Every structure is written in C-alpha cells, then in structure tokens.
Amino acid sequence: MRSYYAHLETTAGSSAASKAISSKPVFRSSAIFPMIKSPGIHSRILFMGYWILKRNIKEIAAVINLRSADGKLISRSNLLIQEAKTYRVELDDQLANAGLSLDTPFIGSLEIEFYSTVNLFFPYPATVVNYYGDHFSSVVHTAQRTYNDFEDMRNNSTTKVPESGFNIYADENQEPFFGMVNGGEELPQTQLKMIFYNESKEILEHELDLGVAKPYQTRIVYPAREVPELREFLKNKVGAAKIQFDLKWVFPSLLVGNIHHTLPAITITHTYYDCSAATSESDYWRQSEPQWYPASLMVPVTISGEHFTNIYFYPIYSPSEFPIDMELYNAQGKLLGSKQNLLLIKSPGGEYYQLPVKDIAKELNIPLETTLAARIIAREKNGKRIPSRIKMGLDMGYKLEHMPCNICTNLQPFNPPLDTKPKSFKWSPILADQPGSTFWVMNSAPNIEYQKIDTVQLTFFREKDAAMIERNVIVQAHGFVVIDVNHDEELMEFFGGEVGWVTVVTTNPYTTTWYFTKNESGVVGGDHGF
Numbered sequence: 399m400r401s402y403y404a405h406l407e408t409t410a411g412s413s414a415a416s417k418a419i420s421s422k423p424v425f426r427s428s429a430i431f432p433m434i435k436s437p438g439i440h441s442r443i444l445f446m447g448y449w450i451l452k453r454n455i456k457e458i459a460a461v462i463n464l465r466s467a468d469g470k471l472i473s474r475s476n477l478l479i480q481e482a483k484t485y486r487v488e489l490d491d492q493l494a495n496a497g498l499s500l501d502t503p504f505i506g507s508l509e510i511e512f513y514s515t516v517n518l519f520f521p522y523p524a525t526v527v528n529y530y531g532d533h534f535s536s537v538v539h540t541a542q543r544t545y546n547d548f549e550d551m552r553n554n555s556t557t558k559v560p561e562s563g564f565n566i567y568a569d570e571n572q573e574p575f576f577g578m579v580n581g582g583e584e585l586p587q588t589q590l591k592m593i594f595y596n597e598s599k600e601i602l603e604h605e606l607d608l609g610v611a612k613p614y615q616t617r618i619v620y621p622a623r624e625v626p627e628l629r630e631f632l633k634n635k636v637g638a639a640k641i642q643f644d645l646k647w648v649f650p651s652l653l654v655g656n657i658h659h660t661l662p663a664i665t666i667t668h669t670y671y672d673c674s675a676a677t678s679e680s681d682y683w684r685q686s687e688p689q690w691y692p693a694s695l696m697v698p699v700t701i702s703g704e705h706f707t708n709i710y711f712y713p714i715y716s717p718s719e720f721p722i723d724m725e726l727y728n729a730q731g732k733l734l735g736s737k738q739n740l741l742l743i744k745s746p747g748g749e750y751y752q753l754p755v756k757d758i759a760k761e762l763n764i765p766l767e768t769t770l771a772a773r774i775i776a777r778e779k780n781g782k783r784i785p786s787r788i789k790m791g792l793d794m795g796y797k798l799e800h801m802p803c804n805i806c807t808n809l810q811p812f813n814p815p816l817d818t819k820p821k822s823f824k825w826s827p828i829l830a831d832q833p834g835s836t837f838w839v840m841n842s843a844p845n846i847e848y849q850k851i852d853t854v855q856l857t858f859f860r861e862k863d864a865a866m867i868e869r870n871v872i873v874q875a876h877g878f879v880v881i882d883v884n885h886d887e888e889l890m891e892f893f894g895g896e897v898g899w900v901t902v903v904t905t906n907p908y909t910t911t912w913y914f915t916k917n918e919s920g921v922v923g924g925d926h927g928f
Contacts, residue, residue: 422549423517429540430509431527432577432616432653433464433489437503438531438662441489443510445525446859446899448825448928450482455516463509464492469580469614472496472506479512484861484899507579507616509544521546524928526827527653527666528897534663535832535915536803536923541651541668544581554649557676560642561669562714563789564654566594566621567636567800568629572658573622574639581647585611588644592621594628595638595713599749602631611644636800638712638750640672658801663921667804670789672714674746681716682783683811689846690812691775692720692784696842696876697792697807698912699726699770701756704920706802709753709774710791715745720784724753725773726764731841731877734770735762745785771878773842776809786811797920805912807926812844816907824902826911826927828858828883830893834916835883837900841873843908849875855903858889861896873909902927 433441449455457480464473473496479485489508490500498504512523521543528537545551566574576590590606604625608617621639622628631637643650655666673681686692699707711722722741726734737758741751755772764770776784788809795802829835841852851874858867867888871879883889892898902911911927 424519424521424546425515425517426511426513426546427518427521427523428509428511428543429523429525430507430542430544430579430648432579432618433504433506433508434529434664435489435493435504436662438533439664440530442528443487443508443525444528444827444897445485445523446825447479447482447485448524449514449518451901452823453516453518455514456480459513461511461513462487462492463511464496465507465509465614465616467505467616469612469616472498481864483859483864484897486861486897505616505618507614521550524825526925528829529664529666530832531663533661533919534917534921534923535829536655536665536921537827537829537925538653538666538668539925539928541653542579543649545647545649551647559675560640560672561650561652562638562640562672563670563712563791563806564639564667565636565710565791565793565804566632566639567656568622568632569634569800571660572656572800573620574656575654576619576621576641577653578617578619578643578645579648580611580613580615580645582613583646584613585644585646590619591642592625593640594631595748595750596632597635597637598633600631601748602628611646638710640713641669656800658921661919661921663801663919665801665803665921665923667806670714670806671787673716673785673787674714676716681786683786685783686778686812687814690814691844691846692778693776693788693809693811694842694844695774695807695809696840696910697772697774698794698838698840698878699755699772700794701759701770702767704797706795707755708793708802709755709772710793711741711743711751712789712791713745713747713750715743715788716785717745718782718785719744719779721777721779723775723777724758725775726759726762727771727773727876728768729878729880731874733876734764737762769880771840771876773876774809794914794922794924796916796922801921803914803922803924805925810844810908819907820905822904822907822909824904824909824911824927826900826902826913828893828898828900828913829915830883830890830898831895832915833884833918834914836914837881837883838878838912839871839873839902840878840910840912841906842876843906850906851875852904852906852909854909857901858892859899860893861898862894867892
C-alpha cells in the first residue's frame, strides 16, 4: 500500500503534480483480470484510445496475453492503437485464436499491456472487465496489474495490509468469490486469512492453506464452500469481508463479487486497502478550512418502485471518529432534504455501516417516484482530521435484493488547488449493447456553499471507426444529467448495437461520472467513470 499523498503525486492536476515531472517515466501500463467462461457467462475487456486525447500520444502498442488457470501462456496477440475510438477484447476471440473449444468452460486470466515511447505517467490503464450474459452485465475497472520493475513494486508495497471494502451474500442460490491472479514469480506457500462481518456486528474468522502459487496462476476462491458456517453466519443478509493473502509481483487489489447460480449471473467490484492500522501523517487529510467540508461525494440514487440504493462504510479506515451527513437533490440541483449525523464512524471497529437511501428519503417526505442525487459528507469531530482515504460502497439495485452493483468509490477530500484548473477531462464506457444502459454526469464539490453551474462537453466514440458525436449539457450546482442510452435514438443508431465510450470535458474538477446496466432479471451492473 502506498499513501494517498504519494498517489496524488502521480495524478495530474493535484497540488503535488509538479513533483511527477522529475519522477521515473512510465512506458508500460498493464491490467490483468480473471477470465470466466461458463454456460450463460462471457468475459471481455473494454477500453478506448484515451491516450491520444488526454496525453496527445499518437500511437500505443498493446500486447494481449491469455493464460490458463495454472498460468500457462496459451495465446498472445498485439494491437496498434492509433485512434481515439472504442476497443473490445472478447475472451471468446482469444480462445478461438488459441484453438480452444468455445463449448468448454474456461478459467484463466487475460493480461493487456500498453507500451509507449512517450511517458504514460500512470501504470494503471483505464480498462474495464465486463462479465455478461442474457441475464446480467457487470463491470469493474482495472484492479490487478503486474509491476513494471523492482522500483514500481517497492513503491507500491511499502506496507502489506489486508484488502476489504466489498459486500458478500451466501444463500441457496448465490455465493461470494475472490478472483486472485499471481504475478510472474512462484510462491512456494500461500495462505488466505478471511474475516467476515454480519449485520449483527459479529465476526467470523477462517484461514485457508492455498499451497503453491505458480507464476500467473489464477485462483477463484469460493469462501462459502471453504467455510460451511458462512451461510448461517450471514443470516440471508448482506455481509462484508476482509482478506489477507500472498501474491508476488502483482498489485494486490482483487476482483471480487457474487455469483447467482440459478440465473446465472455475476456481480463484481474490486477490493481496497484496509487502512485500520495506518497512522502516519500522510494517512490523514489536511485540516479543513471554513468554506470547505473535509470530504464529500455526489452519488446517483434510484429508489422508485422496486429500485433501491444503499451506501456502505467498511471497517477499514485509519484510527479516527468522523460523522457522516447526507443531502438529497433533484436533477436541477434543488435540495430536497438533509440529515446530519446519520452515522458516527469509529475506526478501528468490528462492524460495517449501511445507509438505506430509500428509508432516509421516506423520513424526509421526499417522493420516491424520482431520480435523485445523494451528497455524502464527512465532517471532522472535535477538530481532528479525517482519514485521507474514505472508501465507501454504492449499491444500486432492482428487484433482487442480493444482486445490486457494489461500486467501490472514494469520498473526495477538499483540495483548493484543484479550483485553479480551468477544465478537467473524464471518460467512461457506454454499454449500449446491454439493456437498461444509463450514463450519469454529476456536478458537486466539497465547497460548503457550492454554486458553480457546469458546462459539460460530451463526445461519444464507437468501435467501428473514429466518428464522433458531440453534445453540450448544462449541469446545475448539485445537479445531474442522466442519458438513457437505450432510448436515445441518435446514440443507439451511432453505436450500432456495440459498446461505446464518452469523454467529458468539464469546468469542475470534482465532476463525477457513472454508468449502469439494468437487466429485467433484477441484476444491476455499474461503476464510476475515469
């Protein structure tokens, strides 16, 4: 784990960005994902040629490596990226290239490496893995990557901590899983330590001997099969987990999720650092200033009919106590209601916290037949600084209580130097080949009296060529815009039934983007944009 301040040093537009000029250049970025193929379940990687727009890099070379579950390389191909358009790497195509049957289930990994002769700045590429089928579509951005060199590994492994920050379910139809891909070095002995949390604030611990981890080996661990009492422990309710494991030469953020066997369907997210033992100066954000909240985040909310939205906080924060407030807004940025001190988060602790937004809206007499935005605010208690990392889970669901998306995202700490940026560049997939596809743009910030109206330029890209569609939208302060992709005739004709991407040029560096799919089976997939 590296500190949040160290992360900011590699992020353009931060107050520490100038330090990145003298840092070691990055000529390779990579992502490695577990790949799953079984009846009703397909896998693919999605990305766009954003380097051409964001960095003015004219050419990127990509190498695509398909490996079996035991880490054996079974296919390698390459791709030249010279256009700012949509790219898609289907597992089925890679299996066909390897001469393997598409009728046989497959577990393995797909690694994509991007190379440039111009500094890429960031070794994490903006790629997305998409598991999909007739009954679902679920996405998450890059989690694991193989390190570029020893310095890269050292800088990102200053401390070894467990991973957490995700929800689990276990009943007769579904179970959680952890996807683990090792790096290029064998480990002779590996252990998996698991801690589970339930709604009753109880804790269940279990250790599992995983034996040898071969180079690039992929493991899918199903904890409910290893811990028979887990189903009874969770009591048919949502739970959380914390896991510690051994991997080598690979970034340890894992792809995790839940599998519904009857449909079938998968929902996925990624793990995040357990910072509960992190107490250095850099593990806490700067003291707040009078015109700023210490941290906040605007998130989408759907609560009409059978829709629900829940927000989760996990037992992973640096030792601290801080209250959480919520404000609810409509699309025009009108404040509909607010509640202070909804939670007092205490860390370390043995529990996770849940905010059911539908219940909160009912208490505030806010009509449920509407689409909303929730502004989540973290405040200081007794003048003590908040943790620099406050990760939360955003669940948006429909019909099926246990199959929402579970987006891992971060409250945005106030950072006044960001206000000096004249514009900000964001980008996101558009899953136009999936039902219930929506794209959200939200305009908010940690400013206590935020009033800035944002003029946003949207540019849509497709797969078959470099054609574009441009639109300008006005987003009110604390307001949002939702594009219902499947009912947007211009976009559907443009995308032609395939995945697209959108870039967002905004005058607000705190602007957030989100994208979702909703299947009539009741499964919701989604993630935040880049």
